[in-house]
Amino acid sequence: MVDIAATISALTGSLEVIKAIRDTNHAYDKNELKAQMADLYGNLADVKMALSDAHMELKERDQKIKELTEHAELQGSLITINGYKYDDKDGRPVGLPYCPQCEVAENKLYRLTLLSDTRSRCTNCKNGFPVAADGNVHPEKTNT
Structure with missing residues (x-):
């Protein structure tokens, strides 16, 4: 100073x-x-x-x-669906959500990248999430 x-x-x-x-x-x-x-x-x-x-x-x-x-x-232009923040267009999610872990840990928004129809991954923290661009959280499939 x-x-x-x-x-x-x-x-x-x-x-x-x-x-x-x-x-x-x-x-x-x-x-x-x-x-x-x-x-x-x-x-x-x-x-x-x-x-x-x-x-x-x-x-x-x-x-x-x-x-x-x-x-x-x-932050004011986002919509939260099932705990994930998306860009908001007329009250509907647009694109892939932002990484919730990076938002909490770094207070920064990193958009997730699509791995499959039901999985996304953060390019910053490398964590995977059961969420896609449709705004739905897809439960993890288990082999039983």
């Missing part, structure tokens, strides 16, 4: 050095002037780094907000 107070302090210090140099009547000797300029460069470098960090944090925050907004919009 960017330390805004430290950034303001470094900037204030830089401005004070500039003001001291400007207000002098050229009474500084070369060594004093070089020392003041070194302080100024150091303070300005600190400000630049802090602003760069702030810029990166803001970009990351904006990306997270975008992802959360898209996720919320997508």
Whole structure:
């Protein structure tokens, strides 16, 4: 996290050095002037780094907000049937459902891929599900 107070302090210090140099009547000797300029460069470098960090944090925050907004919009356009979430078109499921395990574990929606008429699999977690594009859960067949 960017330390805004430290950034303001470094900037204030830089401005004070500039003001001291400007207000002098050229009474500084070369060594004093070089020392003041070194302080100024150091303070300005600190400000630049802090602003760069702030810029990166803001970009990351904006990306997270975008992802959360898209996720919320997508959640609002889904229909749940038998515990599986599908895209909703006029109250009917469209396409294959999304993986319920990945939704819970990662809070992300991965569409299942069709393995057979009654089985689907998640490409992310590799789990199989007894569900297909028709919105019906197909019970597992047992050999008895």
